[in-house]
Amino acid sequence: MSIKTILIDDEPKAIAILKNKIERLCPDLEIVATIEKPALAFDIINELQPQLVFIDIAMPGMSGFDVLEQFKKPQFEIIFATAFDQYALxxxxxxxxxxxxxxxxxxxxxxxxxxxxxxxxxxxxxVKNTQLLENINQENFQKKKIVIPSTDGLEFVKVKSITHCEGVDGYTKIHFTNRKPILSSSSIGHFKKLLSHPDFYHVHKSYVANTNHIIKYLNDGYVTLTGDVTIPVARAKRAEFLEKFRSA
Known part of the structure; x- marks a missing residue:
C-alpha cells in the first residue's frame, strides 16, 4: 500500500529530518511534496490529494490548525508535530x-x-478533523467532545454528558446522563489522561467522576452522582477530595 504523503513545516531542517526518518522507517509512505510556507498548503493539498499530511502546529503567520480550517471537508489523515503545546495536544x-x-x-x-x-x-x-476544529474553537471543556473507540467504530460524545468512567478488567465503561454506557477497550488510565481537567476527579483507582455530576458525599466514603449512582472514594483520596470541594 502506497500512501501519498505531504510534509508541512516552516523549518527546512525539520522537514529534512522527518523526510529521512520516513524514508528509512516507513516504506509505505510516498512523499509527494514538502511545504515550508504554510500559506501554500491549501492549494498544494487540493492539487495532489494526499492521504496523509504531517504538519507542524506552531508556524509563523499560519498555524497547523489555521491550515486545517481552510478545508470545508478535510478527509486526509493528519499527524501533527509540535515542540510542546499542552492545549493543542x-x-x-x-x-x-x-x-x-x-x-x-x-x-x-x-x-x-x-x-x-x-x-x-x-x-x-x-469526522475526526471536523471534531478537532470544533473543539479547538470551544474553550468550555464541558462543551467539548471526546472520541471513544467502540465495537462499531468511533463515537464522539459530549463531555458534559459523562457522569463517570469505570475501570472493568482492563476495559473502561463510560456512563452517561442520557444513554446507555459504552464499553471501551482502552484502560481507565487512558481516560484519566483524556479527561485531565479540574472538572474530572480520579476518586478511586477504578473510577473517574465528572465533578459537575457529584450530588452528595457520604461519610462512609462514597459519592452519589446524577442518576442516583454511588461510587467509592479511595481512603487515601478522601481528605484531598473533601478539601477540593470545600474550597470550590
Missing amino acids: DAIKQCAIGYLVKPIDNEDLVEAVTNATTNIEQKNAL
Missing part, C-alpha cells in the same frame, strides 16, 4: 488524531504511521 488527543512531539522519536513515528494507515483504511478522517 489535549485537543488532538481528544479526537484520536496522531501527533508527534519534537524531537521525533523513531518508535513514536512508526506507531503514529501505523495508526494513520489503519485510519486511512477505515476512512474516518473527516
